[in-house]
Amino acid sequence: MISLMWFYILAIGKGSYSSVLSTSSPKITLTNMSTVTAVTNVKISDINDFGDGRDVSVSFTRPQNDSNTSNYRVFIVKTKDANNFSLTTANNLSSNYYTTVDKSGSNGSTLIATLSSSTRDTSGDFIKNNESYTAFVMSVSNTNSGMNKLSPASLAVTLTVSTPTITQVDDVNDFGDGRDLRVSFNKVSDESNVNSYRIFVVRANNYTNFTLTKANSLPSTYYTQVNKTGSNITQVLSAGAKDTDGYAIQNGVSYRVFIMAVTNNSANNVLSSASNMISLLSNNVGAVSNIIASDVSDYGNGRDLFVSFNKAVDEAPINHYRIMVVPTANYNNFSLTDANSVSSSNYTTVNKSGKSTYEQALSENTRDVRGNTIKEGTNYRIYVLTVANGNTLGNNALTAATSTVTLTKNFTVQAVTNLNVADIDDKGDGRDVQVTFTKPTDESNVNHYRILMVPTAYYSSFNLSQATSSSYYITESKGGNLAANRTLDGIRDVRGNFITEGTSYRVYVLTVANGNSLNAYALSSPSPVITISKSKAVQAVSNINVSDVGDYGDGRDLQISFTKPSDESNIDSYRILVVPASKANDFDLNTAIRATNYTGWSKGQYSVKLGANSRDTDGRLITNGQEYRVYILSVVVEILRKCIAYPTHLPTLLWKTFQPLDQWRK
Structure with missing residues (x-):
């Protein structure tokens, strides 16, 4: 409604003075000024790496009532100017300086504005990297711009581009050129705009002056180009690789390495930080470390000796390793010269594999460095020779010796470890029990293993003497995995009783020696307690439908169908129970199981008509005019555990018609 009005002021006289009326005001037109609500939860995010407005997403929550709002305007403001950005400023900006977002979805929903490559901030500058921005959203009135509302400012965000990260630079060879330098780096997080990478080798005395501008300006002969792979990259440079001054990469010069991610637009290329400083040197191979020799078996020859060591720091110039067994009686000192002269028949070769730790069990025919077989009672020290690539023996490296090792009879067996049990079936005996354990790595003195089930009710603890005296166990062979x-088919507990449901047990494993050991047995720690039980539930049928389909006046009038359970694997059959309605309230699973009057129904049939002699659960023939409720009993395989399905309808069997009554719970 629009109303025209004039206003007057009446001055009331005091006492005997008369009142005076003013002249009229100018006329005023009253209009209905509709309310506009500001948006909330304004958030600005950096979502891409284009280096322009496409990197920016602004989200905000639409008001619960914005019927008086036509659309929204998103403003990107340099954070340094945000404190001075006002509704008046926003109203005065042209459409080149904001992004319009139309209403969509429901009131109170979140709207998201993704900007374009041509989007400008409120200063008129294109959106760019390394600038901090704050977002505002203005609700635009559909009647009067004076009613527009500006949101509070968002938190600030600075647009950045992820850069490659150098993780390692290594001197890996001795060629004296770029082939000695290996560079490892992590790719940028988003490679969608990356075409390739460039590796720049910069002399360390000038690396602080190496910038993105300098990198972009260099010719292709001054860097190494690497295609992106989708993964982090490790690259050994080529023999012809040059540094950024145009000189061939060489020994004795200190370098730092940079990586540049190359995009479709060179203006968006990004440069990594500098690597650690590296100087290429000509190196001999390094010796291995942490060498350990152990007597692990009782064969009386080289198989008893187990050697482990950590690899040399740099394996690139290494060809292989040699394990040498040196009798202490013949060598006070064993030198590199001695090691280099040992016959190939008298050491064990270990090829390099890149593993950090090497482990080697020697063979039966292993000989010491003098050509004698390894034997018990002799004192040895073990050395490892690192053999360099090529034929220069002087480049090889020898470890210090291990402590003295003397082979003796160990005569021990070990208990199994990682013993665990699980209830995996519903057969009600040992077949339900799955046992897992780890055998000892050295089974040279083992004959077999015995698995024993111990009822916890009779044994608060179970010891080695009780384990060795029991004649009830399952045998597991040594060897293999x-x-x-395995499962425990046919097992009895240590008291001779069959395994039963509801009884708590612990499982033990007894290691039995082969006669060469001083300790003939070793008993494991107990397993967790296991109580086998029915773990697989039987499902009831669903969607029972009952219809009066005939006029015989007996069970032939009754048609029954249902939907089978999704899992019938533990169901043997079904039973149809027709219950007089007067007794249905007291009819439960136990009553159903005890019932002797039912119609058996095999799996695979899910719709059937009853017979003329079909009876209700009271044993009476099904007759016309009697109200019944129909139940289906799922009968379990073997153990006959049952589950009852409640009827969907309460049918009344009539001569010609069937009237379903109330819906019943299943």
Whole structure:
């Protein structure tokens, strides 16, 4: 409604003075000024790496009532100017300086504005990297711009581009050129705009002056180009690789390395930080470390000796390793010259594999460095010779010796480890029990293993003497996989009783020696307690439908169908129970199981008509005019555990018609 009005002021006289009326005001037109609400939860995010407005996403929450709002305007303001950005400023800006967002979705929903490559901030500058921005959103009135509302400012965000990260630079060879330098780096997080990478080798005395501008300006002969792979990259440079001054990469010069991610637009290329400083040197191979020799078996020859060591720091110039067994009686000192002269028949070769730790069990025919077989009672020290690539023996490296090792009879067996049990079936005996354990790595003195089930009610603890005296166990052979995994078919507990549901047990494993050991047995720690139980639930049928389909006046009038359970694997059959309605309230699973009057129904049939002699659960023939409720009992395989399905309808069997009554719970 629009109303025209004039206003007057009446001055009331005091006492006997008369009142005076003013002249009229100018006329005023009253209009209905509709309310506009500001948006909330304004958030600005950096979502891409284009280096322009496409990197920016602004989200905000639409008001619960914005019927008086036509659309929204998103303003990107340099954060340094945000404190001075006002509604008046926003109203005065042209459409080149904001992004319009139309209303969509429901009131109170979140709207998202993704900007374009041509989007400008409120100063008229294109959106760019390394600038901090704050977002505002203005609700635009559909009647009067004077009613527009400006949101509070968002938190500030600075647009950045992820850069490659150098993780390692290594001197890996001795060619005296770029082939000695290996560079490893992590790719940028988003490679969608990256075409390739460039590796720049910069002399360390000038690396602080190396910039993105300098990198972009260099010719292709001054860097190494690497295609992106989708993964982090490790690259050994070529023999002809040059540094950024145009000189061939060489020994004795200190370098730092940079990586540049190359995009479709060179203006968006990004440069990594500098690597650690590296100087290429000509190096001999390094010796291995942490060498350990152990007597691990009782064969009386080289198989008893187990050697482990950590690899040399740099394996690139290494060809292989040699394990040498040196009798202490013949060598006070064993030198590199001695090691280089040992016959190939008298050491064990270990090829390099890149593993950080090497482990080697020697063979039966291993000989010491003098050509004698390894034997018990002799004192040895073990050395490892690192053999360099090529034929220069002087480049090889020898470890210090291990402590003295003397082979003796160990005569021990070990208990199994990682013993665990699980209830995996519903057969009600040992077949339900799965046992897993790890055998000892050295089974040279083992004959076999015995698995024993101990009822916890009779044994608060179970010891080695009780384990060795029991004649009730399952045998597991030695050898094969170290990880044993089996069920306990036919097992009895250590008291001679069959395994039963509801009884708590612990499982033990007894290691039995082969006669060469001083300790003939070793008993494991107990397993967790296991109580086998029915773990697989039987499902009831669903969607029972009952219809009066005939006029015989007996069970032939009754048609029954249902939907089978999704899992019938533990169901043997079904039973149809027709219950007089007067007794249905007291009819439950136990009553159903005890019932002797039912119609058996095999799996695979899910719709059937009853017979003329079909009876209700009271044993009476099904007759016309009687109200019944129909139940289906799922009968379990073997153990006959049952589950009852409640009827969907309460049918009344009539001569010609069937009237379904109330819906019943299943």
